[in-house]
Amino acid sequence: MSDVGEALGARHMAGFKDFFQYASSTRVVAGRDLLSGTGFEMGKEGSHRVWVVTDKVIRETGLVDRVEAGVADGGLEVAGVFDDVPQDSSTDVVDRCAAEAREAGADSFLAVGGGSVLDTAKIADTVFSQGGNAAEKEGFFLMDREDDGMGAPLPIAPLGGIPTTAGTGSEVSMGAIVKDPERKVKLEIADFPLFPRLAILDPEATRTLPPKIAAATGMDALTHAIESYVALEWNPFQESRSLGALRLIRENLRRAVEDGPSDEEARGNMLVAASMAIAIELGSAHAMSHPCGAQFAVPHGVANAINLPHVIRFNAEAGDDVADRYRDVCEALGVESGGSAATVGDNLASHVTGLVEGLGLPTRLSQVGVPEDGIPALVEGAMGDGLSLMNPREPSEEDYERLYHAAL
């Protein structure tokens, strides 16, 4: 495919693609009673003095104490615990985390928390290992490399993650996002060294997760799975992961929300689903949700839950090739997949909305503090989000305006 228009991501939704790139270098260990073996596993990654990154809420649950004991049990030392990560972390927090790790003589990082904690640890590890500061690290595939920037990326210190939510997938991804309060933007970094070397998926880490957060983060995972499956930059490896994640979410999300503390199996499967669903190839639901978070502090999973059905309807009308991919999603979720392109989009969108309602989450942006006069700024944010370029239907400003109004 080399016709004029490829610059805009001409659609190629099936068959052997002209190009795709897939990487997944994180060693995943999943199962029960793994926290006590944290040191044993981190030791295999070359860790000796572990810098634990977390937040105060997680620390108060006692989970971090158990992780620290697990580190020591493996013959490793805890160099220190940084528990100052806020819900929506920022570059100054990252820089402080890196500086304190250096002062403590750490040689590796272990993130225990949700997306904000994991992303903070990833970027802090980069600053710790390569110098500079968080703001300088912004960009895609721009981390320091050999051969005048064109060779292999320079490594960072061993990094492990123990997710305490099942949604972000950051524990197995090469992306990280934090706020840059000076420039008032979300600073995005993606490059291969940011893949954590180790992810420990233990349902004990999500046992105390409040149902609302379990629901919102679960919807984030669902959105990752659906958007990565229909993105222009889909690939067959992620395709398998996305469909597998959807099947797990179908069977386990409601259970993990409604019976979370007692349903260890559902919690464990949701952790696996979230790690399978994550991708950097997403689409317009995420492009719409990022500015909702940046400008109106709407939690990311909630914004995705609200925006996703509208984007599905919009995309399904792009053509049969896109609708056919939504049919696969319908089948994985147990939704009627027949009918016209518009019908399959409507069926899937209605199913998602029903799921969101059933989980007790809001279904409209106006319910989460987004005012109508905020839409122009949201449209500008969505248009400037790189994920818009991966959406299977090219969105215009007018399209985003209509979609935000529909979601309001």
Place this chain on the structure above:
Amino acid sequence: MAYFKDADEVYSFIGKLFQDLAEDEELAPRFRKANTVVQYAYRDPDSVITVQLKEGEDGRVDFGDTDMDPEVVMSMDADTAHRFWLGKVNVTVALARGQMKAKGPVAKILKLVPLVKPVFPKYRAMLEEAGRQDLIEAS
């Protein structure tokens, strides 16, 4: 072998395209909404084009040294830039492969990408008018 023999040739075609865009009554106002200064740093041949896209200000395009302070720097081979303006490069793929590298608030540039579609035939026409069918066919 690179498509362009030297920096002057890059400026004659890609640079000229930016200059034409800066004066385009329909497209220029839309590009200026980005409200930024972008520098395109090309390799092989080494060449630099800096473009001011500021609302309420005239467009400005500098070749080589400049006193403008770029907010975003896009680095790539001049060949990649040439192929991009012919509509033959997928930006997301090029970023993923490292063929294009973007430093700074990339969002400001990414939102311009959908606007460039009408520019591709202009670039092709410019090459044809200059008798440089070879540059079109080589890509």
